[in-house]
Amino acid sequence: MTKETSPVPAPMTATDAPNVPIHLRPARSDDVPALVGLLLRLKRLNEEFDPLLKVRADAEARATALLTQDLADPKALVLAAEGIGADKDRVVGIVRAHLRERLFYTPENEGVILDIYLLPLYRRHGVGEYLLRETVQALKARGAGIVTAEFPAHNEIATKFYGKRGFRAVTLVHAKSL
Ligand SMILES: CC(C)(COP(=O)(O)OP(=O)(O)OC[C@H]1O[C@@H](n2cnc3c(N)ncnc32)[C@H](O)[C@@H]1OP(=O)(O)O)[C@@H](O)C(=O)NCCC(=O)NCCS
Numbered sequence: 001m002t003k004e005t006s007p008v009p010a011p012m013t014a015t016d017a018p019n020v021p022i023h024l025r026p027a028r029s030d031d032v033p034a035l036v037g038l039l040l041r042l043k044r045l046n047e048e049f050d051p052l053l054k055v056r057a058d059a060e061a062r063a064t065a066l067l068t069q070d071l072a073d074p075k076a077l078v079l080a081a082e083g084i085g086a087d088k089d090r091v092v093g094i095v096r097a098h099l100r101e102r103l104f105y106t107p108e109n110e111g112v113i114l115d116i117y118l119l120p121l122y123r124r125h126g127v128g129e130y131l132l133r134e135t136v137q138a139l140k141a142r143g144a145g146i147v148t149a150e151f152p153a154h155n156e157i158a159t160k161f162y163g164k165r166g167f168r169a170v171t172l173v174h175a176k177s178l
Helices: 028-050 059-071 126-143 156-166
Strands: 025-027 076-081 091-101 109-118 146-149
Touching: 025 126, 028 059, 028 076, 028 091, 028 109, 059 076, 059 091, 076 126, 091 126, 109 126, 126 146
Parallel strands: 109 146
Antiparallel strands: 025 076, 076 091, 091 109
């Protein structure tokens, strides 16, 4: 378990999707500060799993630049999950994905899920599965013939989450400090 242990969630009800206590929409530029906060929480969580993923001092500025760039990039997909009830209009989750060409393999177009994060209160209610389903559909609609997910090898949440949904390791990145 990590510092991010989920508290017992309050009862939630559905909005626009059955049994899903969030409203998912494309991210906008005014979401950037909230999305940066979520992205940094994810990177700090990854640091807990692996000391080789130590978060940089300027990570906030880098995240702001990255998200701003993604929002202007037709090959990038950034989704914002808004809460409901007391959390209405508050961004409680993020998905960031890119469309990428596979130079040597077929299918040629790959949708890569780079970041997926939900505030702890919203987890383990099937919201992640809904985010994944909607993201895969959006990537497929933009031409992806295969979907991949990049996440740290020691992030147990991601390993279980994707493994349960039929994802398996294709490429491994091994690292050594110098
Ligand atoms: C990954 C994430 C978006 C999934 O969202 P979710 O709403 O919790 O997912 P769902 O409810 O649809 O699915 C739950 C499944 O995810 C996995 N999972 C979620 N939280 C987990 C945890 N703390 N430990 C282990 N597995 C976990 C399990 O497979 C779980 O199935 P189970 O309840 O039968 O064990 C969310 O847990 C999250 O934001 N985690 C922290 C960020 C992260 O690690 N992101 C992935 C790396 S990029």
